[in-house]
Amino acid sequence: MIALKGRSVYGGIARGTISFYQRDRLNIPRIKINDPAKEWDRYTEAKNAAVNELKLLRERTAEEIGQTDADIFYIQQMLLGDSQFERGVSGLIYTEKCNAEYAVAKTSQKLAEVMRQGDSDYIRERCTDVFDASERVIRLLQNQSSSDFVLDDVSIICAEDLLPSETATLDKSKVAAFCTSGGSTNSHTAILARTMNIPALIGLGDVRLEDYDGRYAIVDGYDGVIYIEPDTETTIKMARREEEEGRKRELLQRLKGRRNLTRDGREIEVYANIGGIGDLESVIENDAGGIGLLRSEFLYLQRDSFPDEEELFYNYRRVVEEMKGKRVVIRTLDIGADKTADYFELDKEENPALGMRAVRLCLRRQDIFRTQLRALLRASAYGKLSILIPMIIDVDEVYRVKDIIHKVKDELISRKISFDDRVELGVMIETPAAVMISDLLAKEVDFFSIGTNDLEQYTLAIDRQNPNYENVVPPNHLAVLRMIKMVVDNAHSHGKKVCLCGEMGADLSLTEVLMDMKLDALSVAPPQVLPIRRMVRSLNLSDRRQVHDNIQRVLHY
DSSP: OEEEOEEEEOEEEEEEEEEOOOOOOOOOOOOSSSSSHHHHHHHHHHHHHHHHHHHHHHHHHHTTHHHHHHHHHHHHHHHHOOOOHHHHHHHHHSSSOHHHHHHHHHHHHHHHHHHHHHHHHHHHHHHHHHHHHHHHHHHTTTTTTOOOOOOOOSSSEEOOOOOOOHTTTSSSGEEEEEEEESSSSSSSSHHHHHHHHHEEEEEOOOOOOGTTTTEEEETTTTEEEEEOOOOOOHHHHHHHHHHHHHHHHHHHHHTTTTOOOOOOOOBBBBEEEEGGGGHHHHHHOOOOOEEEEEGGGTTTTTSSSHHHHHHHHHHHHHHHHHHHHHHHHHOOOOOOBBOOGGGOOOOOSOGGGGSSSSHHHHHHHHHHHHHHHHHHHGGGSSSEEEEEEEOOOOHHHHHHHHHHHHHHHHHHHHHTTOOOTTTEEEEEOOSSSHTTTTHHHTTTSSSSEEEEHHHHHHHHHHOTTTTGGGTTSSSSOOOHHHHHHHHHHHHTTTOOOEEEEEGGGGOOOHHHHHHHOOEEEEEEEGGHHHHHHHHHHHHOOOOHHHHHHHHHHHHHH
């Protein structure tokens, strides 16, 4: 048995014969030409033919898989029409009198090298689209057709990496899993695997996958391992793992599509908190009612410069589209405190948790804030998106945020860019100040989200990052619970809904208490969604004696 370790981009167990894909290598010699105008015409004709092919491929992919995957071919169309790309090709043809094939290959190589230096996986991953689009043009110039990847049986597709055009033409019914030497979580192969709900591994490294062509294998998409010619022990282990996951899916199927109703008819929404796109699979897998909190910092951290509007928009749109009409609440940038990046050039503070962070930073650095708001509003045209503002402590901050949003909307209207003008605006209730003015805030926003992690910290004067203070005060402090009740009452008196999105929401011993407070939604980590939903359906809040006894037990009085 041979075990190869990679990174999982979609979970599951898959079995099949390995089918290694090796694309044809194009031979692109440099040829001196005498008539640059004629060569440019050759290029233009091939480029236009490539654009038409991409349009057809986009339509086919949208029909077979979905719009998100299909949009990759729209990106390739845009690359071929990019003025910088065309100037590069034109310069080589007219100035250096190179043949069109060589000019396209050289230009795409230079553009890819620039993109490889990008600060984000998204930008770096676009190198694949550059090569895919340019190779299409070169094949048309050489009157060559790409070789189809034909599968005779259900197979585990192995390759160094796969271009979007290669995965689009596969017989999806015969794909058991994807395994690639390279790739990233933003690669087309990874996106396709998530769309098709099949296991996929990337980053297997410097192994000669072609040596295993035709061999039987099992892919463990949970732990990120492919077992080639597995032994009996591994085969049994994988069967047990599959059985265990099957039981989870069975529970999911029993709850899927059902409302989160207590036995006496009280309903609550159960959403998921996520830190980035990589968590989407788990949100969908656990059938969350939507995303109650997307922490947008993931696009700003672990990089050397600010993401631009297009990158933000692409990621927000992808989240909204993959949730297929379910609500997505995206929290605006909460950099500061325990999350920061050097390129923000923030001053060193003695206590950053109480300093320049979240909305305070956004209002000071409005250039950063406006870029994010433009991307958010543009993404709102593709689904049910809500904007959430963190660390509000004063109504004036809400006025200033709303004024900036109105100006950004006017800017988008002037540019004739679509957005949902009814996009909801909410605020995080995570400080005692916000709790005490929640009646005033409720008049200005569409919803509240209570962040109990920070609320506990600021209310109890306890550093939640310091393990020495874990036992200083009892959990579920009465002061915090009373604050939650006050916020819910103030919001409901103005017809506004409240979601609790801190760790407290995942505490099953508190579910009954929180529902009795009449919270409208809970938002928890994706794996905790099903246990919360199951607990909700077991409760009977009409049994007031039982509820009272349980609440007294939880509150310790």
